[in-house]
Amino acid sequence: MGQASVDSPGLVLVGRYFKKRRGLATSLAKTGTSLGSLVFPYFVQYLLNTFALRGTLLIMGGLQCQMFAFALLLREPESFALERRTKTKSTNNEVAEITNPGVNIEMKLLRSISNDQKKPQTMRPRTQSESDKYAVYQRHPSRLESDSNQSFLDSLSQSRILMYLSNTDLLSSSAADVNTETVEAISNNKSEKETTDSCKHKLSNILDLSLLKNFVFILLMAIAALAIGMFLGPIYIPALMIENGANEKDTALFLTALGVSDVASRLFVGVIADLRFIKRHHIMMTSLLLGGITSQFTDYYTTFELQIVFSLIFGMSLGPYAALLPVVLADFLGQQNLGKSMGFIFCVHGACIAAYHPLVGTIKDTTGSYVMAFRVFGALCLLAVVLLFFIPNISRLEKVRQKKTMC
Template sequence: MADTRDARIPVDRGWAWMVLLGSFAISTINVGTEKSFGIFFIEFLRQFKGKVFMTAMINTVWNVVFSITSASVLLIGFKRVSIRMSVFLGITLCTLGYGISCFATGLEYLLVSQSILVGMGAAFNIPPIYILIGEYFDKKKGIANAVFVSGNSLGGVIMPPLYRYVFDEYGLRGGLLITAGITFNSLVAAALLRPTTFYINHSSKKLCIDNGDGESKQLSKSADACSDLNSLQPLLSNTMPNNSTDTQTDIDNKDSDKSSNSVTVKYDKNNDIVFDCSTHKPETMENHVSTMEDEEKEQGCFLKCKNKMDCSLFKNIHFILFLVIYVLGNVANMCAHIYIPTYAKDIGISDNRIAIIVSVYCISDFAGRIFAGFLADLPRITAEHVVFVSQVVVGLVLQFTIYYTSFILLLVFAVILGCSAGMITALFPPMMFGIVGKARYPSAMAIFILWICLLEGLAVPVLGYFRDVNSTFHFTFHLMGASSFVCISLLIIFIILKKKTSSREKEDINDTSA
């Protein structure tokens, strides 16, 4: 697939790595905090005396809000608001959500502060970064996405012990207030997320000059030199042909005639100085643009999302199958960091050791995601192969949780599950990019998030319900492992279909060339 990015954007080089660094830091702080929900989960159960099902509803409502808001943000796009500004807004909403949670009097209050505010903040925060990384990286997008999502795991290493200490020292309410402060500090990293439009807006300015014969010349000049119209006069005189004096005289004499061949200084949408040499009235284009803007303002949010959504994706069998595969394969990764701490609590593991287990799980997850990105970029290994092997490991290790009854065995379980469960999360961006392409990637990402979060959001309370009914997590873990086995079966079908499609395309190319 040919790369259609503007040549002025530093793809796979330069500031792209600073953008990745900022994205990694944001992921470490914000998603790391979300992955520490197991620690928050225990504190919510302890403080408000709720059931596992009701407490898990906080995460479910969070997923619903996150999915709907993310889809709206990605479908409407970033025409008026840059990705960096969207991340700024998201971090601010997350900070506000954690901050007012310290005044909670019950689980119902947390459904508003934690689920709605933090869910909306995460939607403005994380999904747009996937789009930005896709704009900055091409050949190295596999390792770039793996590094970005591995920040989730590194945050899971750092944050759980930190929040465990904070809750022990300052209680739930003081800990939530400190969480808000930690989240707010990620604004510093967001400043590094320079939009790719920066390189286009600050590129060389182009001047259009009519030479009197109906032909035009384009000249480049820096933004500083173009700031003063008078500084352009020597440039105009020096570049005009022999009849430039007569042309300039005509311009001076017909300055009031807007339909003549006059040189008019204008600013385009990128603040570039443009010399209008055409004979049409300038008001025509301005009125047209104004009319389009008025029509856009009249459209509601839902109508904008409907118009932006690429419905042809629902006819793409590879894309639909990929969605189902990811839903089933990501259940373990999504629920493990919530239910492993509670399971450890049920078998009598102390709070400090639970924090260690969560940290070990996240360290393993971090290493596994980086390793998955490295493997996927190798010539003879595809992302599908890596996901297949990882899901086999996940499905097997979750079937033997009845034997994980000590701290050491839980550590081993956390290492194995951590190394394998997150690989599908690290590799879904390049996999989906290869299916839909760059042009349809934002629309596909919106559909992906809406679909995934709604379905997987239901998995958390349902699995929590089985724990309340059986008074143990063993059946819950068995179901999580079974979903991985179904994922493996569908992944085999996906690989076969992909190979057949690729072979058919090669045959069509050979027939055309012949």
């Protein structure tokens, strides 16, 4: 839950900040995961040897808590535009008050009248203090800039007060008090209604299942379910290589080679994806095809050199899928649906990983080797490649269907 809460919002924000270089930005953001897989195994082993398990967990927990500080620095791109609009509006209001002194005089007079009327009054349409002030104001017509301002004062002093005189319950209150209370009550009711509507709107956005009616998204979820099996490879590669005669001390080298190729491939495909001479989903297809084919020959990697080569190629097949998945989702579903689609995709990833681990154990117990498990995951990747091939056609059909639905 913690990993999903960190990874998905970060990728969505990166996608909203970048448009022209979105592929490279997403690849750089995902590179941190690969770099961590290179550094932390050795670091955790050092901590275990030095501080034992309890101290290691405390130190790792402290490092994880640093994400709170970095998360506080994250901001949506719209927040900068909102700040600019607020500053501009504030500046315009200040300029208007300076250039229009008549408005200031009028507002001060109205506030003064309202304050006087909050005192207990006798039954009459206009208090003495108000009459005096109104008379003074009438003797200085230059303070009003137009006839509309004069008519506004007339309506405030006469019509709105006489409006309440027919109600005997209101005789002990001034017109300004009644008017203020009425406006406040209306504003409170409106504010409560807006708050309720806002909560309902946010809840409907969180639980929005409209994407499940999109055939392109359903196909992308199926591809994600098939391709995620490849990411179990780094967990089982050491055991597979030991089965093929590798030394236990060399297993760390295999993971290091896999991590290096993973980082390099993510950076490379990020640059290539933004050049646009190769479609992004074609790059993803190529990487999954490479991993699927390589996984079919795992029982032949019996020498140290071949095992290193396999680790490098396997890492190259993982990087492009992880780096380009958010970009491909934005390409086919739109940037506005990236957050929702990433949430569903991560749910699919989590459910499939939870199911694939017992599957690997069952295959190992049945066959006595991890070779068949890698072949199964490789076959699933090849099936994901076939589905990716039909994504553009399904996307065109979905657009036609949506246009007919709108009509």
